[in-house]
Amino acid sequence: MAKKRVAVLISGRGSNMTALIEAAKAQDYPAEIALVISNRPSAPGLARAREAGIATAIVDHAPFGEDRETFERALDEELRTHRIDLLCLAGFMRVLTPWFVKRWQGRMLNIHPALLPQFKGLDTHRRALAAGVKEHGATVHFVVPEVDCGPIVAQERVPVLESDTEQTLAARVLKAEHRIYPQALRALAEGRVSLTSCGEEKGAG
Numbered sequence: 001m002a003k004k005r006v007a008v009l010i011s012g013r014g015s016n017m018t019a020l021i022e023a024a025k026a027q028d029y030p031a032e033i034a035l036v037i038s039n040r041p042s043a044p045g046l047a048r049a050r051e052a053g054i055a056t057a058i059v060d061h062a063p064f065g066e067d068r069e070t071f072e073r074a075l076d077e078e079l080r081t082h083r084i085d086l087l088c089l090a091g092f093m094r095v096l097t098p099w100f101v102k103r104w105q106g107r108m109l110n111i112h113p114a115l116l117p118q119f120k121g122l123d124t125h126r127r128a129l130a131a132g133v134k135e136h137g138a139t140v141h142f143v144v145p146e147v148d149c150g151p152i153v154a155q156e157r158v159p160v161l162e163s164d165t166e167q168t169l170a171a172r173v174l175k176a177e178h179r180i181y182p183q184a185l186r187a188l189a190e191g192r193v194s195l196t197s198c199g200e201e202k203g204a205g
């Protein structure tokens, strides 16, 4: 079967993007990373993608101001030009409109540095430490219009240690992220998971 063409959307350093690129090098991996797009021209991940020989594009959100949908139309155009099948958000710091989410519904994953539904949003490690939880982790989920809310595809738990700081906990979670994102993308590309199989009700959204 032809490999699925995947675009990874980033805004920053791109370590999850790199984990996906590395995994996709395996011959039996069902997806290829065909494109990396950043909404920030200065994202360090862009250079890492180019070094790996991956096509890159910048769709800067700044000139679009408050007009999210026009920004997303430019993004969508880029994805269509590269005949992209699946999308992976990896540290992509833009909230997407329902228009874009609907367009990619069931074909778009996100990685979140917490055990959803716990700790949606930002600063998850600081909040996990403040809450005194004994376990924390990472989640890959389908993207739905509500932020950090889609059906879960993969999760990995990590322990929270007495001695942890935000940095040590973040590093432990990041290792888990790099393990589960390639696994989740493989499952989606092989058709082993879908929005409905992961819990979204039929006809919802």
Ligand code: GRF
Pocket (backbone or CB within 6 Å): 010, 012, 013, 014, 015, 016, 017, 045, 090, 091, 092, 111, 112, 113, 174, 177
């Ligand atoms: C990761 O912790 C990811 O879970 C979150 O943003 C961070 C991105 O890191 N959404 P990187 O750019 O993949 O290194």
